[in-house]
Amino acid sequence: MRLNPLGLVLTFAALVVPIIWLPALNHGGDTLALFSQYMGMAALIAMAISQLIATRFKVVEMIFGGLDQGYVLHKWLGILAMVFILLHDTIDADMRHLGGQNWLEELAETLGELSLYGLLILVVITIATFIPYHLWRWTHRLMGGFFVAGAAHYLFILKPFKNGDPLGLYVSAFCLLGCLAFSYRLLPARLRPSRRYEVAEATPTGNALAITLTPKGRALRYRPGQFVFASFASAEPHPFTISKAPSDDGQLRLSVAKLGDFTHRLHGNLRVGDAVRIEGPFGHFERRSRGKGQQELWIAAGVGITPFLAWAQALTDQDDPVHLVYCVKSKPAAAHLAELEALAAQKPNLTLHLHVSSSDGRADADSILAKTGQDPAKLTVAFCGPKPMRKALISGFGKRGVSARRFKFEEFEIRTGIGLQRLANLLFERVALPERIKTRLDL
Numbered sequence: 001m002r003l004n005p006l007g008l009v010l011t012f013a014a015l016v017v018p019i020i021w022l023p024a025l026n027h028g029g030d031t032l033a034l035f036s037q038y039m040g041m042a043a044l045i046a047m048a049i050s051q052l053i054a055t056r057f058k059v060v061e062m063i064f065g066g067l068d069q070g071y072v073l074h075k076w077l078g079i080l081a082m083v084f085i086l087l088h089d090t091i092d093a094d095m096r097h098l099g100g101q102n103w104l105e106e107l108a109e110t111l112g113e114l115s116l117y118g119l120l121i122l123v124v125i126t127i128a129t130f131i132p133y134h135l136w137r138w139t140h141r142l143m144g145g146f147f148v149a150g151a152a153h154y155l156f157i158l159k160p161f162k163n164g165d166p167l168g169l170y171v172s173a174f175c176l177l178g179c180l181a182f183s184y185r186l187l188p189a190r191l192r193p194s195r196r197y198e199v200a201e202a203t204p205t206g207n208a209l210a211i212t213l214t215p216k217g218r219a220l221r222y223r224p225g226q227f228v229f230a231s232f233a234s235a236e237p238h239p240f241t242i243s244k245a246p247s248d249d250g251q252l253r254l255s256v257a258k259l260g261d262f263t264h265r266l267h268g269n270l271r272v273g274d275a276v277r278i279e280g281p282f283g284h285f286e287r288r289s290r291g292k293g294q295q296e297l298w299i300a301a302g303v304g305i306t307p308f309l310a311w312a313q314a315l316t317d318q319d320d321p322v323h324l325v326y327c328v329k330s331k332p333a334a335a336h337l338a339e340l341e342a343l344a345a346q347k348p349n350l351t352l353h354l355h356v357s358s359s360d361g362r363a364d365a366d367s368i369l370a371k372t373g374q375d376p377a378k379l380t381v382a383f384c385g386p387k388p389m390r391k392a393l394i395s396g397f398g399k400r401g402v403s404a405r406r407f408k409f410e411e412f413e414i415r416t417g418i419g420l421q422r423l424a425n426l427l428f429e430r431v432a433l434p435e436r437i438k439t440r441l442d443l
């Protein structure tokens, strides 16, 4: 999914609105200090919006167009806020004509510094994606605490306007919004809106575990391709796509691959009857037919097959013909292969192609088009899988005339970096390090 422009426009508007009030402020001719004050306010606004996105409220998805993309904006707003804070700190925001500070204002100054250094460390930790997720998650929770310190700094510091003035009220409203959003995220999962389910079946399929869940109350309503946050036996919620189309029995199915500590443990420990809390549904990765004469190509890599299982089940006779290319390392690793083969046999408009990378090599746009025989001019591509593969495919299909608009995807990673690894690779390539050092650095 791509970001909804509405979310970007609203965020941009929220950041620039304070500029309206700046010219009328008594800044004693110190425009640099005034700019620095604005940077401080913009940082608070950016962080408040970032906190709001992390609540996963429905309205967030409506505005930003998919939670996966909301989280990408959440990350960039955090980085932008850090830049604003650094500018606010480097350029002196003190306005001498306002007079000396009392103890409360001095305390506010200290809180500002605490917030600056705390956030700086946390942003660096966040963009260094090599830190394991479960450790990073705990450090990330502190972010809200430093935001609260920043908001207190703003409320009590000496500034050229009062908290009750329109500008003061505007920024205070964002401070309040950010603090409320942060407090909401601190609530245990069972106190946030969620539905109770129970494990009815857990069956290994390829390298994944197919978990069927039965509702213990009202069932979740969702569309094929959407995902949920599932909390197994009160553990931290993790995002998983619902790997089946909606059905009358209200059951859900999650197909979970072993990707880290939690998912490894789940494969070993999950039992029938275990309680599961489900938050959602989220995401806008939905199949949209572009009309007669158009061709659809779905490309799944590994456990990225999950949304396409739901799409394939929901495919009707009236739908356009679809080619599904399922890329796996080896045939035994292919989750739900028998089910997909049965679906392809049942549905004349669904053609399944298995791409086994150990024997067929890496899948790229040319090999996929050769396999499916489709015309790139009439093609809409939907992809779910790892980011490097997605980037290579977007570029490959782009060269064959499939524009980025006709290439649809979902971020399968909520915590995404800022390309530091790529940058390091580029720099090290230029510096021409000896081979033995490159090997040690894993470049």
Ligand SMILES: Cc1cc2nc3c(=O)[nH]c(=O)nc-3n(C[C@H](O)[C@H](O)[C@H](O)COP(=O)(O)OP(=O)(O)OC[C@H]3O[C@@H](n4cnc5c(N)ncnc54)[C@H](O)[C@@H]3O)c2cc1C
Binding pocket: 068, 132, 133, 134, 227, 236, 237, 238, 239, 240, 241, 242, 255, 256, 257, 258, 259, 260, 261, 262, 263, 264, 283, 303, 306, 410, 411, 412, 413, 414, 415
């Ligand atoms: C929208 C979406 C849909 C997904 N659908 C599926 C699916 O259908 N099947 C499947 O097997 N996997 C799916 N994933 C990936 C799955 O969420 C991770 O593999 C799983 O959370 C890994 O957890 P771990 O602790 O075992 O691994 P770790 O090694 O701790 O984490 C591996 C990566 O998973 C992500 N992750 C870990 N914990 C969380 C968490 N609590 N919240 C958010 N992200 C987390 C992080 O990006 C992390 O870098 C999906 C992810 C997203 C974002």
